[in-house]
Amino acid sequence: MSTDLSISSLYNIKGKIALVTGGGSGIGKMIAEGLAKNGAKVYIAARKEAQLKAAAEEINKTSAGKVDYIVANIASKAGVDALIAEFRKRESKLHILVNNSGITWGAPFDNFPEAKGWDNIFAVNVKSIFYMTSGLVDLLEKDSTNADPARVINISSVAGIEAESEGSLSDAGNGVWSYNTSKAAVNHLTSQLAITLVRRHINVNAILPGLFPSKMTAFGFKTVGSDNFAASQPTGRYGHTEDMAGTALFLVSPASAHVTGNHIILDGGSRLLAQRVTGQVKL
Template sequence: MSVEDLKISSLYSVEGKVAVVTGGGSGIGTMIASAYVQNGVRVYIASRKEKQLKKVADALNKIGQGSCHYIVADVSTKAGCDALANAIKEKESKIHILVNNSGAVWAAQYSDVPESEGWDHVMDLNVKGLFYLTVALTPLLEKDSTKLDPASVINISSVASLIAVTQVSAPAADNYGLWSYHTSKAAVNHLTAQLAVTLAKKNIHVNAIIPGLFPSKMTAFAFSMKGANVGKGLPTGRAGSAQDMAGLALFLASPASAYITGACIPIDGGSTIRVAKFKASM
């Protein structure tokens, strides 16, 4: 009988691919960009903050095997998404991976959520921008993609999309909540499924990563307050690391995940099953 090539070096290889990572200048975006660069991918990171982008790109370019480049962009508007896509098109004729990671959060009291910053900006960046950038880069994702090695769109959601607890745990934040953030991330999950159905025929697969507690700007307060104890209340007893995020991001960008699309995959140390168990016991 013939033996298929099931070696890790084939199934999980991303070497030579081209990736775009929005919000790549910090947090989870930088973790994913680093994983790709270290495994031979040419990565374009994008956000509004050039100084931050340059710092990350310079650091990643020192580690090889791939390379990191940056583009200053605002993906909260269709025009900004189109401008970023056009900048990519000037440099590349094909991309293999799009990571929609840029996001915003806004905390406020229930009776005092500002419309523009509290709802419009959060939904624009977290949902609308994700859609329009994917649309704008679809031609580059579709080109030369195959059923066994499809292009990959990876949307970064949050465990906030799966739970209804909105209260903020921080000083001077009594009765503050994240209504728009939780709602926007639930929308990301559903949009992921819609895009997966729409783009499958183009050999573009769309999945979402649902992170729990990872170091980022949004979780900086928790990490600063709890230090080494952060994440100890989770079933796994710790917070997520760059290695954890890299493993999933590499899998979803490699041929190993070629039969997966429309999936929303929690990477949360068991936090969602803990909440589900708690609710079931009430």
């Protein structure tokens, strides 16, 4: 039997059904756009309907696939369950789950709030990943085989492997201790889920982005300036839509059928030069 190594075969996701949390903006929208433009049927979910509607309409104008949306708040298990219940009304199977929703909180080290600073961060960034994945596992494994497994992508961050909690993305005197810790937890949870689900033909991997434009990094871009940010990066630029979409496309395509339990760092090498100083910008 001959093996088809053409790009059209290795990266074919036409007809796949995907669900992307936090898909109305930033990294989630980048991934949703990449999937839809390559023929997948994509559902994006988030709290703000206007943002979801605008994103879906924009992507649908130029995509081979279709984007629809579900309004949801996954800061609690009840919210996750409501999203899953609504998805089940629309689809009987799921091929791709992207756990992208994430939030951050910055505050002084000696006055860091418990509820908003720790509890809510872990609820959205970590707990929702577990409950989204476990709650949809029967739909994920429905069509899956070892040659064509279902895919789960967890969006983590290079912050999960870095120890610096104070920097240009947080206001002066503030740190994001809970955010970094939550992303380290996402990395470990990804490995746990990969082990748990591999025999059910569900691949689980994490993408660890560095600097990408998003709502979460908007403060830093405004404060430091996009040109200064770009100059401070080893590659001379920050992450673009095609970088994120391309990485996600690999992780959900036939090309990565044998890839699970991996943490893919997507930062242009910035973690290797974390102490580099360009002008007044330190990353």
